Amino acid sequence: MKTIKCENYFCVYFCEGMCRLEQLDLSITGACCSCIYVDIDEAYLNRQREKLLSSLRFYE
Numbered sequence: 001m002k003t004i005k006c007e008n009y010f011c012v013y014f015c016e017g018m019c020r021l022e023q024l025d026l027s028i029t030g031a032c033c034s035c036i037y038v039d040i041d042e043a044y045l046n047r048q049r050e051k052l053l054s055s056l057r058f059y060e
Helices: 042-058
Strands: none
């Protein structure tokens, strides 16, 4: 049963606010040591940044 909450949308183990792992390792600061980040294409990431920045400028 998944009972470990997770807020890292970029981790491969993230699923609907929970961690898919049954157990994980935490650093002394409480950061997850089991996290594996999803690789996001840089071109896609840049497009998304520009899109978000454009929408934020709308409110200026």
